[in-house]
Amino acid sequence: MEFQAKPPVEAGKFERASFTGNASEYFGIWIVNVLLTIITLGIYSAWAKVRRKRYFNGNTVILGRAFEYHATGKQIFIGRVIVFAFLIVVNLLTAINPLFSAVTTVLILVALPWLIMRGLRFNARVTSYRNVRFDFVGSAGGAFVAIMLGSIVAFISLGILAPLASRWSWRYVFNNLRYGDRAFSTDPSLGSLYRVWILPALMFLFGAFVSTAIIISIAVASGALSGGDGVSSEETIGRFAFAAFPAVVLAFLLYGLAGLFYRAGVRNVAWSAAKLDGRHELLSDLSRWRFAWIAISNVIVTIFTLGLMRPWAAVRLARYVNEHTGIRIHGDPGQVMSSIEATGAAISAEYMDMEGFDFGF
Amino acid sequence: MASDPAVIARGEWHPANSSHATPSVLRAENGRLVAEGEGTVLAMAVPERVEISPRVGSIPRRLTFPDGSVLETRDNDAIDAYLRTQRGARSGFVHRLEQFHPRLIAITIAVIVLAASIYRFALPALVEVAILVTPPFVPEMIGSGTLASLDKTVLKPTELPEAERQAISEGFEKLAAHSEGGKQAYTLNFRDGGVIGPNALALPDGNLILTDDLVKLAAGDREMILGVLGHEIAHVEGEHSLRQLYRVAGVAALVMLIAGDVGSGVEDILTQGGALVALSYSRSAEAEADRRSVEFMNAAGYDPAALARFFALLEEKLGDHGDTSMLSSHPGTPQRQQDIRKYSQELKSRSGAR
Missing domain, CATH: 1.20.5 (Single alpha-helices involved in coiled-coils or other helix-helix interfaces)
Incomplete structure (x- = not known):
């Protein structure tokens, strides 16, 4: 726990991050956040977010040091008030003339890349490590191509080009990320992205195949049954709905699982291809099965305890992800890390910024 | 660390905007807070000008001096004890609740x-x-959008004879005339239902869809069809689908606001699962629509309990003898039939007494 007791780092070895928080400590923070948010009719939620983020950043430890989250409740609250006021104005205008809804929809779509960029920048700038803040220098145009165009390409190609979209978005995020005066960079190869895409894609196909096969066979069977007597298919419709239900559930589960597999696989590829300052390599080695199991069991436990086990679930996932994330410093970590200085716009702690769109950076 | 009474806590000191760290102690000297490392004073200020980050769990505390330099310490309890002597018991209220x-x-x-x-x-x-x-164009947009997409996917043009449709439409207008919006608020559409089978749907803009299969299922019992249509008119009149939509969206928004971060899995279920739930009516909405159907039918001079016959037919065809179950949003049909018959008796005796 002491800062002085730095772990000795051999050159050429990955240093893994850890999560030092625990569920009972976070439960207290979370339940008080919920209580105060309700009592203040939602206003406290901005301050609650700060406490939550500070807890998770402050317990994310690498090379013996923790991260810190610097946004203030007031900052986040003002951002939310602006968004809320904007929505009210839009609703009032559309009540006066429905044409406004078309105008504002276009406006929001145009502004979306800008909001994504601002959200990434805000989150980077309010995060620090060893007293030096992160920064994000991506442009709105970059966000448009990497995030929006990428999603459209992945969607239109029915997921076949999803690795391409993932490559764009991870390159956008990492290549524009700065830690003090040092830059991050990544260039995940399409080949390795497609290698982690195959299994989820097969699962997706399998899910689609099984559910359509079940539905078609039931539909054919019910058609044959009701065709003869010409009365009605009400009875068979009932059976149809009853039998189709497990198929829908199966498909839903398979798609969810495929999504988790893909997310973990792409994270591994993108992080493991990333470097800080062109030399210090990052690492992510999540096991896709383990990650999916943790995510799915977390959801089940959270729902069956009406949310009360959510703190446990959040800590569990954070611990797993942190422990499978690391960095390999070239040179003496103490010297390398203490030579980094803050620069640029992120330097002023007093700057006012709006949170924009929380992109889950 | 108790060896030196003036030492408050130990940690590391960073110059402003630098990751360079020096092992350091925090002392109180002559009413000032001093960060001292390797025998030299690194930073100094009166306590009011030193910003101390609030405690969250046991994450490191930051003490920011006016020159921008920072002393970071994990000695949370020592900082809390110091703050209590300075600011009294009020400090760290939220953290104490959280313990x-x-x-x-x-x-x-x-x-x-x-x-x-x-x-x-x-x-x-x-x-x-x-x-x-909600401005009136919202239900109109939802309604026309849904009808158009249903027409493209599952529904086909009706194959009912013209005379049959005419007769049903006339009865329908009589019913609709007794609703709040009057008959111009509703349009009856005949369609071949395809996979949705015998069914009647109400869209929020007043468009109703009646499938050929349901007309065939009624086997000439036109009053029964009208009873079902009365029920659907009531769904539109009571804005049940919009209510259900807002209800589901409200639950999702409140859960996300209050619980903060619920995890992406739960978020997906709230938004996507919620969309599925929004397609069905709640139990109280169904009961209300049943009662309104009885009222419309009674006012238009038809058998008010005709809807009960439809449920009896469903029961016979589907084998739905179940009592109201907690899992289903629909009250069991036997219960609904009973309620409909009871309410129509009530209405009849009331109008008979007049």
């Missing part, structure tokens, strides 16, 4: 009670407010 303590049980119970009452009282009130401020 793992039997008091948390009381807080948890309070949260459960408050959440239940929000669901019971605040949510319905919010839904009513949302209905009030």
Whole structure:
């Protein structure tokens, strides 16, 4: 726990991050956040977010040091008030003339890349490590191509080009990320992205195949049954709905699982291809099965305890992800890390910024 | 560290905007806070000008000096003790609530009670407010959009004879004339239902869809069809689908706002699963629509209990003898038939007494 007791780092070895928080400590923070948010009719939620983020950043430890989250409740609250006021104005205008809804929809779509960029920048700038803040220098145009165009390409190609979209978005995020005066960079190869895409894609196909096969066979069977007597298919419709239900559930589960597999696989590829300052390599080695199991069991436990086990679930996932994330410093970590200085716009702690769109950076 | 009474805590000191760290101690000297490392004073200020980050769990504390330099320490308890001597017992109130303590049980119970009452009282009130401020073009957009997409996917043009449709439409207009919007508020559309089979749907803009299969199922019992249509008119009149939509959206929004981060899995279920739930009516909406159907049928001079015959037929065809179950949003059909017959008796005796 002491800062002085730095772990000795051999050159050429990955240093893994850890999560030092625990569920009972976070439960207290979370339940008080919920209580105060309700009592203040939602206003406290901005301050609650700060406490939550500070807890998770402050317990994310690498090379013996923790991260810190610097946004203030007031900052986040003002951002939310602006968004809320904007929505009210839009609703009032559309009540006066429905044409406004078309105008504002276009406006929001145009502004979306800008909001994504601002959200990434805000989150980077309010995060620090060893007293030096992160920064994000991506442009709105970059966000448009990497995030929006990428999603459209992945969607239109029915997921076949999803690795391409993932490559764009991870390159956008990492290549524009700065830690003090040092830059991050990544260039995940399409080949390795497609290698982690195959299994989820097969699962997706399998899910689609099984559910359509079940539905078609039931539909054919019910058609044959009701065709003869010409009365009605009400009875068979009932059976149809009853039998189709497990198929829908199966498909839903398979798609969810495929999504988790893909997310973990792409994270591994993108992080493991990333470097800080062109030399210090990052690492992510999540096991896709383990990650999916943790995510799915977390959801089940959270729902069956009406949310009360959510703190446990959040800590569990954070611990797993942190422990499978690391960095390999070239040179003496103490010297390398203490030579980094803050620069640029992120330097002023007093700057006012709006949170924009929380992109889950 | 108790060897030197003036030492408050130990940690590391960073110059402003630098990651360079120096082992350092925090002292109180002549009413000032001093960060001292390797025998030299690194930073110094009166306590009021030193910004101390609030405690969250046991993450490191930051003491920011006016020159921008920072002393970071994990000695949270020592900082808390120091703050108590400076600012009194009020400091760190939120953190004290959060500590793992039997008091948390009381807080948890309070949260459960408050959440239940929000669901019971605040949510319905919010839904009513949302209905009030919804401009009329919203249900129109939803309705015409849904009809167009249904026509493209599952529905086909009707194959019912013209005379049959005429007769049903006439009865339908008589029913609709007794609703709040009058008959011009509703349009009856005949369609071949395809996979949705015998069914009647109400869209929020007043468009009703009646499938050929349902007309065939009625086997000439036109009053029964009208009873079903009366039920659907009531869904539009009561804005049930909009209410259900707002209800589901409200639950999702409240859960996300109050619980903060619920995890992406739960978020997906709230938004996507919620969309599925929004397609069905709640149990109270169904009961209300049944009662309105009885009223419309009675006012138009038809058998008010005709809808009960439809449920009896469904029961016969589907084997639905189940009593009201907690899992289903629909009251069991035997219960509904009974309620419909009872209410129509009531209406008949009332009009008979007049």
